[in-house]
Amino acid sequence: MGKAKRERSLTDSEAMAVTRNLRVSPRKLNLVAELIRGKKVDNAMADLEFSRKRIAKDVRKCVMSAVANAENNHGLDVNELVVAEAHVGKNLVMKRFHARGRGRASSIMKPFSQITVIVREKEEAAAQPTGKKAATKPGKAANLEKGGKEKKAAKSAKAAPTTKTAKAATLARAGSGEKAAAPEKTAKAKKAAKETE
Numbered sequence: 001m002g003k004a005k006r007e008r009s010l011t012d013s014e015a016m017a018v019t020r021n022l023r024v025s026p027r028k029l030n031l032v033a034e035l036i037r038g039k040k041v042d043n044a045m046a047d048l049e050f051s052r053k054r055i056a057k058d059v060r061k062c063v064m065s066a067v068a069n070a071e072n073n074h075g076l077d078v079n080e081l082v083v084a085e086a087h088v089g090k091n092l093v094m095k096r097f098h099a100r101g102r103g104r105a106s107s108i109m110k111p112f113s114q115i116t117v118i119v120r121e122k123e124e125a126a127a128q129p130t131g132k133k134a135a136t137k138p139g140k141a142a143n144l145e146k147g148g149k150e151k152k153a154a155k156s157a158k159a160a161p162t163t164k165t166a167k168a169a170t171l172a173r174a175g176s177g178e179k180a181a182a183p184e185k186t187a188k189a190k191k192a193a194k195e196t197e
Helices: 026-036 041-049 056-072 131-174 177-196
Strands: 014-022 081-099 105-121
Touching: 014 056, 014 081, 026 041, 026 056, 026 081, 026 105, 041 056, 041 081, 056 081, 056 105
Parallel strands: none
Antiparallel strands: 014 105, 081 105
């Protein structure tokens, strides 16, 4: 009698790959993991291909393994895959010593680490809004536009008198009182002409 099969911890749209005993500290490996988190698989592979970090080659192999698992074991579309998660963890630590002066020794730690990459197939529903949401969005945009137009009109109405008074004030400063009154007369003449039409 064997043990019961362990249930799958991931959803049907996810696949995972783990690489253990990478000869690098977890802190340095996490820098490379940050480079690919949340990106499409194609972009992540390109970034790892041209990265200057030594460990990027091994991380790229892990991503390729996760993609292969997704395609072969779970039948997911490779073109829609995204690197959903990239966990970094500690592994064994080799302890060595370095001879120092007066017969003493100092320890040297050589850490190993591991990385877990989870790729997820993008959902099309999340990428494209549904019909109801799409219908409500233009209405909101139109309301915002109306509100924006009203605000602009109010601002221009407030700004108009201040500009006229500013012009009158500058004319008063520059010359006599007759020049300052001249713009008011022309404005009254224009109003009268409009009313007669």
